[in-house]
Amino acid sequence: xxxxxxxxxxxxxxxxxxxTLRCSPKSGHDTVSWYQQALGQGPQFIFQYYxxxxxQRGNFPDRFSGHQFPNYSSELNVNALLLGDSALYLCASSPxxxxxxxxxxxxxxxxxx
Amino acid sequence: xxxxxxxxxxxxxQEGDNSIINCAYSNSASxxxxxxxxxxxxxxxxxxxxxxNMDKRQGQRVTVLLNKTVKHLSLQIAATQPGDxxxxxxxxxxxxxxxxxxxxxxxx
Numbered sequence: 420x421x422x423x424x425x426x427x428x429x430x431x432x433x434x435x436x437x438x439t440l441r442c443s444p445k446s447g448h449d450t451v452s453w454y455q456q457a458l459g460q461g462p463q464f465i466f467q468y469y470x471x472x473x474x475q476r477g478n479f480p481d482r483f484s485g486h487q488f489p490n491y492s493s494e495l496n497v498n499a500l501l502l503g504d505s506a507l508y509l510c511a512s513s514p515x516x517x518x519x520x521x522x523x524x525x526x527x528x529x530x531x532x
Numbered sequence: 533x534x535x536x537x538x539x540x541x542x543x544x545x546q547e548g549d550n551s552i553i554n555c556a557y558s559n560s561a562s563x564x565x566x567x568x569x570x571x572x573x574x575x576x577x578x579x580x581x582x583x584x585n586m587d588k589r590q591g592q593r594v595t596v597l598l599n600k601t602v603k604h605l606s607l608q609i610a611a612t613q614p615g616d617x618x619x620x621x622x623x624x625x626x627x628x629x630x631x632x633x634x635x636x637x638x639x640x
Contacts, residue, residue: 459632460632462621511575520578525574
């Protein structure tokens with residue numbers, strides 16, 4: 420079992436550009452959540468996807484959007500990048516029913532210059 | 533607003549000592565909490581969880597205590613080892629909300 424996998428591991432973008440991050444959930448998990456973790460801070464919830472729809476959303480602007488595919492994998496898109504978007508972006512997967520423990524990927528380190 | 537936070541940003545202990553990491557929460561409706569460990573360059577790793585109908589839960593070398601009266605969680609690590617050095621987060625569900633974390637450093 421590969422667990423939660425994220426790609427790419429590192430990314431450098433220019434302010435104003437758009438970025439897409441990808442996540443494959445752990446086998447058997449159908450719910451995917453995305454988090455932004457600034458340096459020295461705890462992860463902040465962006466949104467959660469289940470059955471290809473956004474189920475919950477944190478306090479992030481509309482520049483942050485996502486998608487979930489039929490195979491449960493997910494993408495996080497950020498438009499009009501700002502310097503402040505530089506962070507580690509974490510994906511976590513969990514089963515929709517039963518256990519609530521979330522498994523995290525290694526994250527994508529995004530740097531906006 | 534509601535928040536999950538930690539008392540201390542850093543904790544340094546000697547190898548072999550016991551470690552206690554504290555966490556305060558303000559949402560009295562929270563019914564499930566998780567402690568995560570995050571090593572440098574890695575995603576958070578599940579350590580132990582506890583539901584609000586419990587006061588204590590033990591794992592391998594770790595114990596979580598929940599005091600609902602004062603809305604306080606603690607993580608106790610017995611016989612702390614160098615491999616325990618990491619940032620520890622408490623999180624409440626759902627969705628998961630994390631505090632800023634406590635950096636645990638184990639001195640040999």
